[in-house]
Every structure is written in C-alpha cells, then in structure tokens.
Amino acid sequence: MDTLETRELRYFVAIAEELHFGRAAERLGMAQPPLSRAIQQLERRLGVCLLQRNRRGVRLTGAGEVLLHEGRAALDATAAAARRTRRAGGSDSPGGPRGRLVLAVKAAASHELLRKLLDAYAAEPGSAEIEVLPCGICEQEELLRDGRADVALMHTPWNSLAGFDSEALTTEGQVAVLPAGHPLAARETLSLADVRDVPDLPLARWPTHGTYAPGPGPEIHNQTQLAQLIALGRTVAVVPDSARSWLWAEHTAVPLTDAPPVVTHIVWPAHSRSLALAGLVRTATRL
Amino acid sequence: MDTLETRELRYFVAIAEELHFGRAAERLGMAQPPLSRAIQQLERRLGVCLLQRNRRGVRLTGAGEVLLHEGRAALDATAAAARRTRRAGGSDSPGGPRGRLVLAVKAAASHELLRKLLDAYAAEPGSAEIEVLPCGICEQEELLRDGRADVALMHTPWNSLAGFDSEALTTEGQVAVLPAGHPLAARETLSLADVRDVPDLPLARWPTHGTYAPGPGPEIHNQTQLAQLIALGRTVAVVPDSARSWLWAEHTAVPLTDAPPVVTHIVWPAHSRSLALAGLVRTATRL
DNA sequence: TCCTGTCATACCTGCCAGGTATCACCGCGT
DNA sequence: ACGCGGTGATACCTGGCAGGTATGACAGGA
Known part of the structure; x- marks a missing residue:
C-alpha cells in the first residue's frame, strides 16, 4: 500500500x-x-x-x-x-526553543487587544519574538493551515474555528454606523431589521473569500472606503463595538439589540506543541 | 520554494x-x-x-x-x-456520492446509542453504508486523522476533540463500581475522594496511548478483566452510568457526586464535506 | 469536409534514488 | 596503547522513472 x-x-x-x-x-x-x-x-x-x-x-x-x-x-x-x-531553524535546544511566532490578525481589527497582548507577552520572561501578519479576515484560516502563521486572532461569527484549538478572549456587541444626520441616527437602539430595511441606505457588503454576496449595497474593500461611503450618506454598516475608535465626526453609532455578539478568539493549530505558543495563549487568557 | x-x-x-x-x-x-x-x-x-x-x-x-x-x-x-x-472509488456522481462511511467506536461503549444511531440512519432515504470499526479509546483520534475512519463516537473528558468538528449527543454521570459486599457499596452516593482513599481497593488503571499511569491499582486491558477483578474484591472503578448494562450480580454501582460528567460526541475531521457524513450527523443530533 | 482543440501514446534521455564498498571517527574493552 | 565494534559519511555505479518532443485518435464546429 x-x-x-x-x-x-x-x-x-x-x-x-x-x-x-x-x-x-x-x-x-x-x-x-x-x-x-x-x-x-x-x-x-x-x-x-x-x-x-x-x-x-x-x-x-x-x-x-x-x-x-x-x-x-x-x-x-x-x-x-x-x-x-x-522558521524554527537555528534554535538548538530540543525541549523549548524560543523561536519566532507569526500572529495573523485581520488588518485594523482588535487594535486595543493586540497592543495589550503584545506588550504583556513581551514582558514575560523568555518570551519569543512575535511577527504580526496583517491579512484579510478569510485568509487567517488558510494561513494557519499552510504554516504561514502559527497563531491568529479570529472573530466569530465571521471566522470558523473548526479544526483549530482556541480560547475566547473578549465579547462585544455590534453597532450600526450611520451618517450623523440620518433620522435613524437619533434612535437609542436599533434592530437588524431596522438597518436592513432602510431604502436610501443599502447595507454595505464585505467580501467573503474574495467574492461578494449579491445585494444592493456597495462592495467594500477597506475600512477607509467604508467610512467615507457612510459619511457621504451612501450606506450603513454593522460593525463590532470596538470599531467606534475609528469613527469620524460625521458618523453615528447606534447599538443593535439583536445582532450576534462578536467574540475575539486566539486560535492555533490543534496539534501545536510549541512552548512559545503556549506562553502567548496563557498571556492572552490572563488579560 | x-x-x-x-x-x-x-x-x-x-x-x-x-x-x-x-x-x-x-x-x-x-x-x-x-x-x-x-x-x-x-x-x-x-x-x-x-x-x-x-x-x-x-x-x-x-x-x-x-x-x-x-x-x-x-x-x-x-x-x-x-x-x-x-474508499470513495467507484462512485461517479460528482455532487454527492453515497460511499461507505467508517465509524470508529470504542469497543463496547455506547451500545444503546450506537444501535439507535445505526437503525435511524439506515432508515433515512439515500443513506450510505456504515462500517463500524471497534478500537481502543485512544486510537480514535489517530484513525480519524489518517483516514482509516471518517467519523467517530468519542467521550469527553477522555478524548480530546481538538482539531475536529463535533456535536454533543448525550451526557451522563459516572458511578463507582464496587464489589457488592464492600462497606462503601451500601452508601447512597460517593465522592471521588471516597473511592480514591479506599486502602483495600486500589483504583483500577486504564491505558492511555498504550501506557499506564503509575499507581497501586491493577492494569486493566479489557472490560471483562475489570469486571472480574471488581467481583473478586480486588479493585474499584469509575465508569459512566451507561456501563451499568454490563455489570454482574456481584457488582454494586454507586453514583458519584463530583465526578465530571461524560459527554458522548459524534466527531469528524473539520474539513470534511461528505454528504453521507452530514446525513449521519443530522440523524445523530435528532436522536 | 477540414480545422481546431482536446487528451493519449510512443519513444527517447538525463537525472536521481538507491545499492555496494569503504572510510573516518569514537568509545571501550583488554 | 592497541585493536575492535559500531556509528554516520563518502565514493562510485546503475536502473528506473520523470519529463520532453513528436504524433495519434477523436469529437465538434464552421
């Protein structure tokens, strides 16, 4: 055979x-x-x-x-x-080499968390060097699978954690980001049905594996473009609470009552046995 | 490269x-x-x-x-x-071949559940042929990984589900199996500390990946041997509730208050896309 | 009908995986 | 000290097979 x-x-x-x-x-x-x-x-x-x-x-x-x-x-x-x-090259001690770790993060997501994690981990004794690899949200799983990354920060429900080990780090709600002057922007809270039904503000569409779901809204390629289209009153977007940090003055964020919560996880290949990775995960869960 | x-x-x-x-x-x-x-x-x-x-x-x-x-x-x-x-050989239709599925189960565990699952699945229209592969509890993960099996019934906390997709099916408590005449057998309930501290009945040891943890108890190779040793008053064992079905008259099962519950899962490789597997999982979760 | 585009076949060649024989080196016995 | 056994490395050869070129067989379209 x-x-x-x-x-x-x-x-x-x-x-x-x-x-x-x-x-x-x-x-x-x-x-x-x-x-x-x-x-x-x-x-x-x-x-x-x-x-x-x-x-x-x-x-x-x-x-x-x-x-x-x-x-x-x-x-x-x-x-x-x-x-x-x-990547593990050079290092010689057979028990626990302190090699480099490649951390895949969706570009511009989890700023705050990432900074805290990197700072806390760097302060650990014997910590490895962390290389941050920014990427699109759908690439992360591929990067972990083919070894271009060792560990990733992922966000359910967008990422699937299937096939990996993971620990949940933070949970946050989602908000609708509207043009400041829009009638809905005055509301205290909104539901998903509210933002889906606005005739003059079609919901923005993000790419999934490089392709866009059909729909009336504009196709978004990056955050800046999205911010601009919202400010111009052309679209509305549903984003995690932490995204408030990059909003403009022309934007208004309204909490959504029924949007699924966004959970940030630290994720790694299930069979991984690296000590450096274990340290990073321990640090992350203690934050 | x-x-x-x-x-x-x-x-x-x-x-x-x-x-x-x-x-x-x-x-x-x-x-x-x-x-x-x-x-x-x-x-x-x-x-x-x-x-x-x-x-x-x-x-x-x-x-x-x-x-x-x-x-x-x-x-x-x-x-x-x-x-x-x-294994998929022969079948020709490119969308959903109804090939064979190999199901790995720990020998003699989950009898009841397995029978119900096989019967229910066989009754489904267009169901695939299921080959049952009995194996030791530690082999299952290996069998799934190297393709000798397509799907398995696993039991936490003994199996690790890391790296696989899974659905929980049933939860059960654990019982201590004692010789019928033993003083502890008269108790209504026991704690883990109780059965660990019996000087004349050292706790039986199961193999993990072919090796036995150190300890005073006898090394168990199969269920019959364990049953006999308990009946002879030589050891005590902690087993899931459903194991009551194979107990002898000389055995007494006493519920444990603080043993971790045993959850039976149906488990498959995370990237699997087989329709036959999807049908089996659907059947299992509906039981 | 020929032409075009498809995959299969025939045949050749150079490379490399693998075998045998041997070396270089070290530890250990006497 | 010296040989001996056991380690992995080297030298050299050979056969099989991966890959190339040229061509065939066959179907569909103009």
Whole structure:
C-alpha cells in the first residue's frame, strides 16, 4: 500500500482546479504528456477513476472530488511542515526553543487587544519574538493551515474555528454606523431589521473569500472606503463595538439589540506543541 | 520554494523516531547510505539543521522536533487522502456520492446509542453504508486523522476533540463500581475522594496511548478483566452510568457526586464535506 | 469536409534514488 | 596503547522513472 507523493497530489489538484490538462501543465511549468501519464498512474495506483475524460474537457468523479479536498489539506499540512521547520531553524535546544511566532490578525481589527497582548507577552520572561501578519479576515484560516502563521486572532461569527484549538478572549456587541444626520441616527437602539430595511441606505457588503454576496449595497474593500461611503450618506454598516475608535465626526453609532455578539478568539493549530505558543495563549487568557 | 516530498518526510520521521540511521533504514526497507544522503539533502533544502550527530547516535534539534510533529501530521493527512479516495472509488456522481462511511467506536461503549444511531440512519432515504470499526479509546483520534475512519463516537473528558468538528449527543454521570459486599457499596452516593482513599481497593488503571499511569491499582486491558477483578474484591472503578448494562450480580454501582460528567460526541475531521457524513450527523443530533 | 482543440501514446534521455564498498571517527574493552 | 565494534559519511555505479518532443485518435464546429 504505497503512499501518495506530494508531487502527485500537486499535479492532481492543479488538474482538478483547471479541469484542463494543458492549462494545468502550464501552471505546473511542465509539458502536458507527462502530466497525463502521472494522473493515469495515480489512478492505477489508487485503483480508482478520478476524472471523466470527455473529449471536450474533463470532469471530476466522486472520488476525484474527495481527493481534491483531502489532497489540498495534505498539501497544506506538508507546506506547513516545511515553513514551520524553516522558521524554527537555528534554535538548538530540543525541549523549548524560543523561536519566532507569526500572529495573523485581520488588518485594523482588535487594535486595543493586540497592543495589550503584545506588550504583556513581551514582558514575560523568555518570551519569543512575535511577527504580526496583517491579512484579510478569510485568509487567517488558510494561513494557519499552510504554516504561514502559527497563531491568529479570529472573530466569530465571521471566522470558523473548526479544526483549530482556541480560547475566547473578549465579547462585544455590534453597532450600526450611520451618517450623523440620518433620522435613524437619533434612535437609542436599533434592530437588524431596522438597518436592513432602510431604502436610501443599502447595507454595505464585505467580501467573503474574495467574492461578494449579491445585494444592493456597495462592495467594500477597506475600512477607509467604508467610512467615507457612510459619511457621504451612501450606506450603513454593522460593525463590532470596538470599531467606534475609528469613527469620524460625521458618523453615528447606534447599538443593535439583536445582532450576534462578536467574540475575539486566539486560535492555533490543534496539534501545536510549541512552548512559545503556549506562553502567548496563557498571556492572552490572563488579560 | 520547493515543496517537501512525502518520501523525505517518511525518512525523517523514521529517523526521528529511531534516533538511529541503521535501524531507521531497516524499518524503511532500504540501505543506510541513501538514507543518510536523503536527510542531508533535506537539511540543505530547508536550510536548517535537523539532527545533532554525536558519534554515538543522533539527537533532534529544535527544528527537528518541529518537523517531527508537523511531518507526522502531514503524513497522516496524505495517508488520509489516499484512503478516503480509495474508499470513495467507484462512485461517479460528482455532487454527492453515497460511499461507505467508517465509524470508529470504542469497543463496547455506547451500545444503546450506537444501535439507535445505526437503525435511524439506515432508515433515512439515500443513506450510505456504515462500517463500524471497534478500537481502543485512544486510537480514535489517530484513525480519524489518517483516514482509516471518517467519523467517530468519542467521550469527553477522555478524548480530546481538538482539531475536529463535533456535536454533543448525550451526557451522563459516572458511578463507582464496587464489589457488592464492600462497606462503601451500601452508601447512597460517593465522592471521588471516597473511592480514591479506599486502602483495600486500589483504583483500577486504564491505558492511555498504550501506557499506564503509575499507581497501586491493577492494569486493566479489557472490560471483562475489570469486571472480574471488581467481583473478586480486588479493585474499584469509575465508569459512566451507561456501563451499568454490563455489570454482574456481584457488582454494586454507586453514583458519584463530583465526578465530571461524560459527554458522548459524534466527531469528524473539520474539513470534511461528505454528504453521507452530514446525513449521519443530522440523524445523530435528532436522536 | 477540414480545422481546431482536446487528451493519449510512443519513444527517447538525463537525472536521481538507491545499492555496494569503504572510510573516518569514537568509545571501550583488554 | 592497541585493536575492535559500531556509528554516520563518502565514493562510485546503475536502473528506473520523470519529463520532453513528436504524433495519434477523436469529437465538434464552421
């Protein structure tokens, strides 16, 4: 029962994503025939049909879909092994090297918490060096999986914590951010239904995995753009309470009664055994 | 930034476990020199020193320990990809193949629940075939990770659910199982301190990952043996309430007031996307 | 009907994984 | 001190296989 080689997985994932041998081969920097042969060989070794070759292009079989998902996970794990090992380089003591840790945070979220965490951790004796890696909110899970990051600050309900270990740090409510002059801005509280139903203020849309859900509101790319569109009276947004720190004078924040609370978690790969990480998590939960 | 090959990971894990090139090579079914060269090449490609070669044997560096952990995870993921793909073989419809599912259960635990689950799921329209894989309680996590199983019934606090998705199914208290004639067997309830302090009845010890914690009690290998030792008045055990079903006449079960409750979960790999699995989980949570 | 775009096949070649033989080194016994 | 056993490293060779080029088989569209 010979094991799959990462080369084979790389090839198959490329084909499964492109659904085209020629393009996949180009992406892999090789010619098409060896790729064709490699996949045939893979199918023979697994004893399973992975692709349905119609003369016009290629389709995945059920087994092919399984291998696409599982293969991606395996490739991520392999890439993570390489990256984390490189990062741990140099250090020599076999019990607890104080290597670097890469912390992935959604750009501009949890300012306050992040600063407190970094300060408190730096004050710990024997603490590791923390590299902060700002990223979009959907990238964080990928970064943890493929080893570009070791630990992340995530926010439910936007992030899924599935597959990771985590500790909850803070909980906060959400507010609607409206143009200061808008009639709703005078209210003490609002409900989600209130802000969804404003005809002249369509709800802003954030990207999820690079794509936008359909809807009437503007597509938001960054915080500054959102702030400006709200100030111009073009949209309304629902954001965590802590976002009040970056509001403008032309904005009014009104608490939402029925929005789900936002919980900030510190998150890391479940199998991680790094002492530096354990220290960081301990510091975070004590804040 | 070339990627690691599973062959290299396999070699390194073997060496890191044996801490000896010769034995590792033998385990891998190859000669020692190519193994030596492969590891050197791996170190050069990663730009990291993985092993400290003392003339007498080998020691892991910090980076080596990281690669051992991460590499094992990557190898598990790769093996899982192969196994799950093979298992999904044959099926052709690309959206939702109704393949087989392998369900790992601790041998003889959750009888009742398991029977109800299997019956209810089999009655579902379009349900997949379920293969029940009995195993020790510590193997389950490994089976899920390396793809020999797709889903498991686990019991906190004995199993760790870290790294998996799960749904809680049932909660039960724990009881102390004593020889019927013992003085403590007359009590209505007991505390953990009570059963830990009985001088003539040392607490039975279960294996954890194949090894036994130190202590005075007998080392238990299976349920029958435990039942016998209790009946003989040699030991006492703390077990979940549902274990009452296999007690003998010579046993008495006394509820424990302060033992942590045992929760049975249905558990699966976090990234799983199988429709058959989703159906099984849905059935389980509706029981 | 030919042309175009697809994946498969045939055949060759160079590289590298792996084997054998051997070395360099150290600890340990006598 | 000296040889001996056991460690990992080195030198050198070879066969298999990954990858390239050229081409075939086949379907659909103008």
